[in-house]
Amino acid sequence: METQREFDVVLYGATGFTGKQAALYYAANVPRTQTRWALAGRSLDKLELLRKQLGDGFEDLPLLCADSHDSQALRAMTARCQVVQTTVGPYARYGEELVKACIETGTDYVDITGETPWVRHLIDSYHAQAQAAGVRIVNFCGVDSVPSDLGAFLLASVARSKGDMLGPVQGLFNLRGGGLNGGTLASALNMLESGQLALAQKPFLLNPGSEQDRIGPIDQKSVNWNADFWVWTTPFVMAPVNTRVVRRSEALYRLAGMPYGPDFKYDEAMWMDELLPAASLGIAGTSLLMDEVVKLPAVLKLLKQYGPKPGEGPSEAVMNRSNMSVWFSARTRGGHTLKASFFAEGDPGNRVTVKLLSESALTLVHARHELPSEFGGGILTPATALGQPLITRLRAAGIKIDVKP
Secondary structure, X not given: OOOOOOEEEEEEOOOOHHHHHHHHHHHHHOOOOOOOEEEEEOOHHHHHHHHHHOOOOOOOOOEEEOOOOOHHHHHHHHOOEEEEEEOOOOHHHHOHHHHHHHHHHOOEEEOOOOOHHHHHHHHHHHHHHHHHHOOEEEOOOEOOEHHHHHHHHHHHHHHHHOOOOEEEEEEEEEEEOOOOOHXXXXXXXXXXXXXXXXXXXXXXXXXXXXXXXXXXXXXXXXXXXXXXXXXXXXXXXXXXXXXXXHHXXXXXXXXXXXXOOOOOEEEEEEEOOOOOHHHHHHHHHHHHHHHHHOOOHHHHHHHHHHOOXXXXXXXXXXXXXXXXXXXXEEEEOOOOEEEEEEEEEOOHHHHHHHHHHHHHHHHHHHOHHHOOOOOOOEEEOHHHHOHHHHHHHHHHOOOEEEEEO
């Protein structure tokens, strides 16, 4: 990749709900004297309105126009920057031309997709090309699946430093508050309507080559007891995404000669809060029923009609009074127990996701020479593309990531 381009980061999809939050994050936290960034999207009028909303000092912020299906415009845009940070979903519908443009122009890419079947398609179609071009295409850079992926990666690193290796690892999510935005709902509905939900259930869907067809662990479907944290756990609706990402990271590190451990396994659930048992059971019930209920035409119609539309999302008050934590427990091959934790303030699906995505892009810009050398390009995960440098940036940005050997 060229070391000097006009922009370090282009925020593509800046006028959508999540894209606007990303623009506000950059305006508040990323000085333009240190990082050259620009806004991009389909509508110049909407981009100009957003620029005004950013306030004083941003009157000359560059604006770029490109439609997600205009390959020529996308190539022109990506050729001007080191990294594209995109919030334009559903990615299966709007993302492929941008990925192709990034590979063709030698530009790194980060997104917040949770659409595992689409990423499987990217792996099959573009992984080798991205490797050859030295381009990092980094999917899953939001709450799905940075906490899970970095948690397992960090525990593997700690075990390795002690001459040990990981066995089973479990992640427990505790999400307080927050809300759904229209873009996330649109991506979920697109995957349901495309008939790819069955494919998404494959436990090793994102693993390399023939590993994707392995028979493996089944996602938790009931309320279980966790003896390590002494809590009841319920099925977590995003586990079918996060676990597949962690398994891909483990497989890529293993093939690169840095295995997590021959007995490594990863599964995930939701922490049942003692103060909110009814809500926790409700989440469990939702997870258990969702696979079948949401497929019903009447339910899909209601979600489309009454759910948030693209560009809509929770209020500022709701996003500000939310937080999330993830707790990890690991057994090592040597018989030891390791624990790690991840804590962030703000709405998980919006505030935290925007911070994770933005810091992922900034890691590619400012920590390029510290990135995992085993993975100079390809369809990658946060742990394989960004690893420890991303952990360092997230800690500096106020996210608490701790490990207890």
